[in-house]
Amino acid sequence: MAVATFSYQQIYRVVAGIPSGRVATYGQVARLAGLAGRARAVGYALSALDGTSPLPWHRVVNAAGAVSPRSGGDGMEQVQRMRLQREGVAFDARGRVRLADFGWQPAEELLRGAQENKKA
DNA sequence: GCAATGACGCTCT
């Protein structure tokens, strides 16, 4: 495994910053992590995580506002939905979240982009 | 170093 590359740390930090009851898209996280356009890297970083990771990975969804079907058939996508509903996130009949209401809207200062690397 | 795969995003139909 890559043993947590530099980019991964940025991604994890952003994911950990997602407030409860809100969901962020891979592209959003990627941009905040300084990896604009590399949404795939975000998905890869999360895939590298385990179900035991302390990060709220379940708050990360795709641009469609739906849980992405990961390979392996872990069935964790259902767990992700359950967790989000538990936090107050509502899903529509198609199992998709209304990003217009539950989508995470970070402050502009945070939107500076790749500038948030200060670590406390 | 090259080739294949992947928890994505955007555009077209």
Next chain:
DNA sequence: CAGAGCGCCATTG
């Protein structure tokens, strides 16, 4: 509004 196709970059073999 929903579904399918193409392109992007990063990681792994």
